[in-house]
Structures are given as structure tokens and as C-alpha cells.
Amino acid sequence: MFIFPKNLFTEVRIERNDYVNYYTAxxxxxxxxxxxxxxxxxxxxxxxxxxxxxTNELGRIQEEIDSLASLAKRNxxxxxxxxxxxxxxxxxxxIKYEGExxxxxxxxxxxxxxxxxxxxxxxDKSVEEMKSYGGxxxxxxxxxxxxxxxxxxxxxxxxxxxxxxGAAFVVEGVTTWGGKNFQAMSFKQLQGREQEIREELDRYLxxxxxxxDILPGNYTCVLSPAATALFTHESFGHxxxxxxxxxxxxxxxxWVLGKKVGSEKVSxxxxxxxxxxxxxxxxxxxxxxxETWLIRxxxxxxxxxxxxxxxxxxEEVTGNSRADSYEAIPMVRMTNTYMAAGDDDPEEILxxxxxxxxxxxxxxxxxxSTFTMQPGLCYRIREGRICEPLRVNxxxxxxxxxxxxxxxVGNDLEIFDTxxxxxxxxxxxxSAGGPTVRVRKLTFN
Amino acid sequence: MRxxxxxxxxxxxxxxxGVISAVGIEENRIRAFxxxxxxxxxxxxxxxxxxxxxxxxxxxxxxxxxxxxxQNLVLKRPYPFTLETGRRSRDLTQRxxxxxxxxxxxxxxxxxxxxxxxxxxxxxxxxxxVSDSGVENDRGLAYSDMDCTTEFRFSFKHRDSRxxxxxxxxxxxxxxxxxxxxxxxxxxxxGFGTEQKLPDEIIVQMQYYDLLGLxxxxxxxxxxxxxxxxxxxxxxxxxxADHFSLAHDVSxxxxxxxxxxxxxxxxxxxxxxxxxxxxxxxxxxxDKRIAAKxxxxxxxxxxxxxxxxxxxxxxxxxxxxxxRTIRGxxxxxxxxxxxxxxxxxxxxxGDWVMPVQLAYLCDGENFLGRLPEFTLVSSMFDMFGxxxxxxxxxxPVFHDKSILVRMRTGKI
Numbered sequence: 001m002f003i004f005p006k007n008l009f010t011e012v013r014i015e016r017n018d019y020v021n022y023y024t025a026x027x028x029x030x031x032x033x034x035x036x037x038x039x040x041x042x043x044x045x046x047x048x049x050x051x052x053x054x055t056n057e058l059g060r061i062q063e064e065i066d067s068l069a070s071l072a073k074r075n076x077x078x079x080x081x082x083x084x085x086x087x088x089x090x091x092x093x094x095i096k097y098e099g100e101x102x103x104x105x106x107x108x109x110x111x112x113x114x115x116x117x118x119x120x121x122x123x124d125k126s127v128e129e130m131k132s133y134g135g136x137x138x139x140x141x142x143x144x145x146x147x148x149x150x151x152x153x154x155x156x157x158x159x160x161x162x163x164x165x166g167a168a169f170v171v172e173g174v175t176t177w178g179g180k181n182f183q184a185m186s187f188k189q190l191q192g193r194e195q196e197i198r199e200e201l202d203r204y205l206x207x208x209x210x211x212x213d214i215l216p217g218n219y220t221c222v223l224s225p226a227a228t229a230l231f232t233h234e235s236f237g238h239x240x241x242x243x244x245x246x247x248x249x250x251x252x253x254x255w256v257l258g259k260k261v262g263s264e265k266v267s268x269x270x271x272x273x274x275x276x277x278x279x280x281x282x283x284x285x286x287x288x289x290x291e292t293w294l295i296r297x298x299x300x301x302x303x304x305x306x307x308x309x310x311x312x313x314x315e316e317v318t319g320n321s322r323a324d325s326y327e328a329i330p331m332v333r334m335t336n337t338y339m340a341a342g343d344d345d346p347e348e349i350l351x352x353x354x355x356x357x358x359x360x361x362x363x364x365x366x367x368x369s370t371f372t373m374q375p376g377l378c379y380r381i382r383e384g385r386i387c388e389p390l391r392v393n394x395x396x397x398x399x400x401x402x403x404x405x406x407x408x409v410g411n412d413l414e415i416f417d418t419x420x421x422x423x424x425x426x427x428x429x430x431s432a433g434g435p436t437v438r439v440r441k442l443t444f445n
Numbered sequence: 446m447r448x449x450x451x452x453x454x455x456x457x458x459x460x461x462x463g464v465i466s467a468v469g470i471e472e473n474r475i476r477a478f479x480x481x482x483x484x485x486x487x488x489x490x491x492x493x494x495x496x497x498x499x500x501x502x503x504x505x506x507x508x509x510x511x512x513x514x515x516q517n518l519v520l521k522r523p524y525p526f527t528l529e530t531g532r533r534s535r536d537l538t539q540r541x542x543x544x545x546x547x548x549x550x551x552x553x554x555x556x557x558x559x560x561x562x563x564x565x566x567x568x569x570x571x572x573x574x575v576s577d578s579g580v581e582n583d584r585g586l587a588y589s590d591m592d593c594t595t596e597f598r599f600s601f602k603h604r605d606s607r608x609x610x611x612x613x614x615x616x617x618x619x620x621x622x623x624x625x626x627x628x629x630x631x632x633x634x635x636g637f638g639t640e641q642k643l644p645d646e647i648i649v650q651m652q653y654y655d656l657l658g659l660x661x662x663x664x665x666x667x668x669x670x671x672x673x674x675x676x677x678x679x680x681x682x683x684x685x686a687d688h689f690s691l692a693h694d695v696s697x698x699x700x701x702x703x704x705x706x707x708x709x710x711x712x713x714x715x716x717x718x719x720x721x722x723x724x725x726x727x728x729x730x731x732d733k734r735i736a737a738k739x740x741x742x743x744x745x746x747x748x749x750x751x752x753x754x755x756x757x758x759x760x761x762x763x764x765x766x767x768x769r770t771i772r773g774x775x776x777x778x779x780x781x782x783x784x785x786x787x788x789x790x791x792x793x794x795g796d797w798v799m800p801v802q803l804a805y806l807c808d809g810e811n812f813l814g815r816l817p818e819f820t821l822v823s824s825m826f827d828m829f830g831x832x833x834x835x836x837x838x839x840x841p842v843f844h845d846k847s848i849l850v851r852m853r854t855g856k857i
Contacts, residue, residue: 019752021753026671030756031753031756032520032522032753033498033500033517033752033753035500035752038502038503039502039503049475049476049478050469050476050477050478050479051477052477052478053479053482055482055503056484056503056504057503057504071478108520131672132671168671168673170672170673173677174793175673175674175793176793216855216856218856238609239609244610246471247472247473247566248566248604250604250606251607251609254607327481329479365788366788368608368609368787368802369607369608369802371788372787372789372800374788374789374790391793393789393790393792393797393798394789394790394798394799394820396788396800396857443856443857445800445820445822445855
């Protein structure tokens with residue numbers, strides 16, 4: 001297919017994307033568009049430097065390969081390079097989404113009717129405080145191809161579609177936006193969600209009417225499965241991305257495998273094979289996804305790798321090299337990351353808190369040693385019961401301490417597919433999951 | 446207003462061409478060279494009050510592009526407005542580096558900083574972006590805007606630190622001057638080894654872009670009219686400090702690969718429009734559609750939406766500078782410069798909380814040492830109201846504008 005230059009490692013990654021975006025607000029269509037993009041990234045490695053370029057004209061890939069190769073120094077031992085030894089050489093054809101569930105077959109009429117239906121039956125326009133409402137439909141379908149001078153030839157696809165229905169409630173000049181966002185792999189899975197949407201809108205209306213400002217401080221808290229999902233991603237997931245510790249002696253000693261890093265109730269896993277938002281059967285270096293247990297019963301047991309980090313740390317690749325588009329260079333990223341279910345009953349977890357905070361959901365977070373979560377909705381817990389909604393701006397904790405402070409892990413694991421993760425300027429789709437957990441101390445502001 | 450050409454098909458094309466070249470630095474060594482050629486086109490066909498749009502990445506001839514845009518008229522995107530006219534070209538390019546020069550400069554700079562600060566691991570890179578934006582239409586509109594900018598970015602980590610990274614700094618220039626990068630590196634890295642205490646009075650010094658997010662959203666004319674903005678019903682009121690003025694500004698000094706025209710081909714006199722003057726809210730921003738829908742002033746604020754009709758929201762907001770320098774505004778006091786902060790932000794009431802993982806104590810220009818972790822607390826109305834000190838006339842620390850504002854500390 002391509003003529004790869006001798007004595008250099010070369011790879012070609014081609015992507016074809018189909019996007020649809022439909023948005024209506026206050027009964028007026030704000031966006032209604034569909035577009036396609038095609039592009040390729042070409043990379044050449046000579047054992048010292050990577051040279052890369054992009055093109056949107058697939059007929060020019062060979063020209064780009066030759067141009068980049070002219071910048072590199074030929075290296076007759078390139079395939080003995082430890083990093084290149086870790087690149088995949090698989091041949092695979094995993095096309096799952098070209099049948100009747102192909103999101104590209106959803107008609108404009110179908111998506112508009114779905115959003116209109118949810119708005120008609122879920123949004124109560126008689127609510128005095130509601131000043132705006134809207135709904136969106138979004139879908140993407142991606143076909144990726146990967147070819148390398150090691151012989152890799154992979155073709156795989158992925159698709160997602162999502163719906164959001166929300167409203168703005170204004171109470172005493174303060175606007176609360178709230179709603180339900182759900183994502184699925186097929187159009188059918190987006191249907192029949194009326195009850196979830198109604199409940200979520202009611203919950204946000206209650207928050208808008210009754211939320212009180214939190215008194216900043218440290219609190220025992222119970223995280224819902226959705227909050228645990230973000231907590232897992234931010235509190236530990238990012239620390240497992242081993243490209244941060246390539247030549248760093250301090251971090252290697254801090255995160256040595258076998259070290260106790262949390263409560264025995266805590267186990268965390270990443271798995272790109274799960275058909276969720278981070279589904280990546282082959283990563284962007286042609287390596288196959290696998291289940292990687294990062295923590296088992298509180299002990300550090302694994303970390304996430306691309307070819308470079310695996311060679312630097314002399315560990316195995318895990319299929320976690322991902323780029324957010326054909327224009328981007330891959331790096332170590334999470335895929336579908338979750339805290340495993342425990343044995344505790346969620347009701348009993350809540351009942352074990354006399355005075356604390358229930359975190360119902362979260363908006364976003366960050367994952368350094370001090371990790372952060374910005375909550376959507378929080379509630380006061382008194383005598384084991386959920387009470388009034390609280391207005392909380394940010395929750396913080398220490399990765400070195402918080403995993404030890406988990407004293408209950410529920411049996412109600414859920415995976416959430418609406419996560420996007422940012423790192424070094426790239427934003428990638430991931431899923432995150434977890435059960436209800438109780439943490440003895442987190443800081444609320 | 447119904448346009449005069451309502452019955453006649455009109456065509457318009459937005460173009461963005463960019464060449465982004467980047468040298469990647471990883472773990473103290475030059476690791477990669479990347480070159481990206483971008484060509485984005487938005488073909489628009491206006492017919493019978495509807496706009497058909499085709500978004501194209503990569504080359505496409507006008508005939509095919511407009512034909513595809515015409516096919517998309519089926520989506521019935523209403524656009525009952527007149528296309529603009531005008532001719533102007535602006536070229537802000539000062540110097541364009543070759544790939545070889547980029548690699549040489551990056552290597553020399555890395556060697557220099559490494560030799561002076563061997564205890565740090567450096568990651569980052571050296572980018573150059575050459576951009577050429579344009580719009581043309583059947584009414585004779587022909588605007589083009591060219592720029593070339595460089596940015597050197599470093600993230601740094603001390604060898605004994607347990608953090609993934611300790612901090613970041615970057616310098617953007619149109620004509621790259623290595624000495625300015627070296628001075629910045631010395632300030633950030635030499636200051637790390639000294640520990641300081643948080644002063645009693647917290648005067649935060651930072652680039653202000655992160656602080657403007659909620660205010661920018663609140664000035665959206667549609668939100669103001671719907672009642673969902675914190676500024677709804679407040680036009681004409683004095684809500685901020687006497688010396689706080691805010692304007693959309695796409696003049697040469699305030700642009701960074703940003704064209705002087707909006708997504709509907711609108712320009713402003715002097716490339717500038719005030720939104721808040723001496724603390725008084727003057728107006729919200731609106732594109733043609735929002736202005737017509739709500740009967741408000743049209744401010745030329747359309748985004749260059751490539752795949753649909755224009756959307757409201759194109760503002761490049763700048764706070765008016767003081768005539769005093771940062772040190773002059775500090776008047777002998779010390780400032781606190783957040784370097785690595787994340788996770789917080791504004792809530793719906795306008796309150797702002799930000800956990801700060803790394804900050805330096807500063808005399809306005811020079812870092813005096815690093816501070817322990819803390820949390821900053823303020824609100825949109827306080828930071829641009831009673832606690833607003835000013836934006837300096839000079840560009841210390843960031844090689845860019847910085848704001849001085851009093852804040853409180855929260856729980857850590």
C-alpha cells in the first residue's frame with residue numbers, strides 16, 4: 001500500500017469522521033449541521049527523533065512519507081530500538097458499526113423528533129423559574145486505519161451518539177443550569193429515557209430553589225457512582241499514566257509496584273476492550289487493548305503504557321497510546337477506568353454518616369497530587385439521611401491520603417460514558433465508573 | 446431586516462490556512478518535529494433567506510464547494526440578512542522562521558536553560574503558527590488577515606518533587622528573542638528553591654484571561670434578554686470599579702492569530718468596541734441573528750462557525766490598562782502569582798474559588814520564592830469591583846498583561 005523507507009520506522013494513521021450536531025433552544029433551532037473530515041498523520045522515527053506531518057489529501061501520504069524520511073537519519077538497527085520493539089505488528093479488521101445501528105443512518109427527521117419528544121414530555125413549561133430550555137443531539141462515527149513498517153495493518157471503527165435535555169432556572173437573579181446528558185453506541189439506546197430526564201430536571205429545580213452555601217471545611221462524604229467515577233479518574237487514574245515518570249527517580253520510587261496506596265477496599269482497573277466511551281481495541285501504536293489492574297485491594301499493581309514508557313520502565317505495553325485526532329501525536333491515556341464494586345450496601349453506607357455531604361454528581365476535575373472535583377449537586381447528610389442541597393464550588397483531596405480514607409465501597413458499580421479527559425492540549429473520550437463510596441475526609445469550599 | 450438580495454443566490458467563502466511547526470521537548474531533550482498544514486473552508490450559499498453551508502478540510506474548488514453548500518440548503522437554516530461589503534488586508538507578520546531555524550533555536554534554548562537549572566526536568570516545545578484568514582463574497586467583500594507567532598512553552602519539575610509537574614511558563618512573541626525567554630526561565634526556576642510565607646494581604650498578580658470567563662458569558666445579549674445572566678436588567682448600572690473598563694479589541698497589539706473581522710464579515714471602528722466603561726455596563730454582544738431576535742444592538746460578534754449559520758460569541762475582551770506599571774500599582778507591596786492552579790472556578794452566583802498548587806511571592810517583576818498550597822476566594826463582582834487594583838502598563842513576569850486584584854484565602 002505504501003512504500004516505507006528502509007532503515008527507518010514509519011507509521012501512517014488515517015481517520016474518517018462523520019459528525020452531526022443538532023441543538024434547539026426555546027423552540028428555535030440553533031444548530032443543525034453535518035460534516036465529514038478525512039486526514040492522516042505520518043510519523044517517521046530514526047531512533048533519535050520523531051518527524052511527523054499531516055495531510056487531508058490521502059493521495060499525498062506517500063509524498064509526505066518521503067518528505068519526512070528525508071529529514072531523518074537512516075538507522076540500520078532501528079527495529080532493535082527498545083521503543084520500536086514495543087510497537088504492534090498486528091493485522092486486524094474490527095468493523096462493528098456499519099450495520100443497522102450505524103449512527104450515520106440516523107435521519108435528520110429522527111434526531112429532530114427525538115429531541116422534540118423529550119422536550120415535549122419532560123420539560124414543564126409552566127415552571128415559573130424556568131427561563132430557558134433546550135435539547136441537543138450529537139453523533140460521531142470514526143473509522144481508523146493504522147499501517148506501519150513493522151507490518152501492522154489495522155482497520156477499526158467507533159461511534160457514539162448522545163442527547164442532552166436541560167433548562168435554566170432563575171431564582172433571585174441566580175441562574176442554575178441543569179439537565180440530563182446521556183450517550184450510547186446506538187440510536188435505540190437513546191430512547192425511552194423520559195423518567196431519567198424528568199427526575200434530573202426536578203432535582204435541579206429543587207437545587208435552584210433551596211440550595212444553601214456550604215460552610216467551607218473538611219467533611220466525611222458519600223460519593224454517588226457518578227462522583228466516584230470522576231474521583232477514580234482524577235484521584236488516581238492520571239497518576240497511573242506512566243509517561244510522567246520516564247526518567248524521574250523520585251516518581252519511580254514514589255509509585256513502585258507493590259506499594260500500598262490505599263484502603264484494602266479499593267481496586268481500580270482500566271480496560272480499552274469494554275464497549276464504552278473509551279473503547280480502543282487497538283491503540284494508536286497498533287497495540288491491542290488489555291485489562292490492566294492499577295490497584296488491587298489497595299496495592300499498586302500496574303500502570304498504563306505506550307511503547308516509549310513501557311520500554312523506559314521495562315514493563316509491558318498496555319494498549320493505552322491514544323491521540324485525540326489524526327492531527328495529534330499519541331500519548332499515554334486512560335480508556336475505560338473504574339473502581340471495582342465492593343460488598344457494601346449503598347443505603348448502609350449513607351446510614352453510617354451522622355453529619356456529612358453526599359456528592360450526587362460532578363462537572364469536572366483535575367488530577368495532580370492535590371486532586372480536585374467541581375460538583376454539580378451536593379446534599380447535606382444528617383443522621384444517615386440526605387437533606388438540603390448545598391452550593392459547593394470545589395472539592396479537594398490528596399492522592400497520597402484519600403485512597404486510604406475510603407472506608408466503604410458499594411456493590412452498585414456503574415460506568416458513565418459522557419467523560420472527556422484533557423491532557424497536554426488533547427481532549428479524548430473516556431469512560432469512568434465506580435460504585436457508591438464513603439470517604440472519611442475531603443475538603444469542601 | 447430582509448435583505449435586498451433576498452431572491453438572488455449569493456455566495457460567501459471563509460478561509461483559514463495555517464502552518465503549524467513544532468519542536469517537541471521531552472525529558473530535557475529534543476524529541477520530535479511536527480509540521481501541520483491546515484486548510485479549512487466554509488462555503489456558504491444564501492438563497493431565499495436560507496443559508497446552505499459546506500465545511501471542508503483540505504483543498505476544494507469553489508464550484509464543488511458551493512455546490513455542496515447548496516445541497517445543504519435542505520437543512521433550512523434561516524438567514525434573512527444582507528451579506529457585508531468591504532476590502533481590507535492586514536499582515537502582522539514580523540518574522541517567519543524556517544524549520545531548521547526552529548530546531549536550532551529550540552536546541553540552543555534548551556541547552557541554555559538546562560545548563561543554568563540542572564535540577565529540573567523540562568518538557569514542552571517551541572511552536573510557530575503562520576495563519577492566513579479570509580472572507581470573500583459576491584457583494585465584493587474581501588478581507589484577509591495574516592499573522593505569524595511563536596510560543597516557547599516549558600513545564601518544569603524539580604528532581605526531588607513528588608508532583609507530576611511543578612509548574613509551567615510560556616512566552617509568546619512575533620519576533621522571537623531568546624534573551625526574554627532566558628530571563629523568564631531564570632525567574633521561574635531560580636525562585637523555586639526558596640520557601641516563603643503567604644503575606645497577610647493577598648494581592649494576586651496573573652494574566653486575566655481565566656478570570657474573564659463568567660463576565661464574558663454574562664455579557665451575552667441573549668442571556669441578558671432571557672434573564673439568565675448575572676447582568677440581566679443591569680445595562681446602564683455601575684456594577685464594577687470606577688477604573689474598570691472592558692472592550693472587545695482586535696487591534697494589532699491585542700490579536701494573536703485572530704482576524705479583525707467577525708463571522709459575518711463585520712468590523713468595528715478602530716477594531717474595538719466597549720462593553721463596560723468606568724464600571725458601567727454599556728451593552729451586551731450580539732450577532733445579526735440575536736440582535737434581530739431580541740431587538741438589541743448588533744455588535745459584530747459572530748463566531749466563524751464553519752459548518753452552520755454564524756453563532757453569537759466572538760469577543761476578544763481586554764481590560765483597559767492603567768497608566769501605571771505593576772510595581773507602581775503595588776506601591777511597595779508584594780504580590781502572589783499563581784503558577785499552577787486548577788479545579789475551581791465560578792459558581793452560578795458568581796463566587797470564585799481556586800485551589801492553587803504552586804504560587805510565587807513576587808515584587809511585581811521578580812519572584813522571591815514559592816508559597817505553600819492555598820485556596821483563593823473571590824467573586825466576579827468583587828474582583829472587578831472593590832478588589833480590582835488594575836492592569837499594569839507594562840508586561841513583567843508573563844511577557845503579557847497582568848491584573849492585580851485583592852483576594853481572600855479559603856479552606857485547604
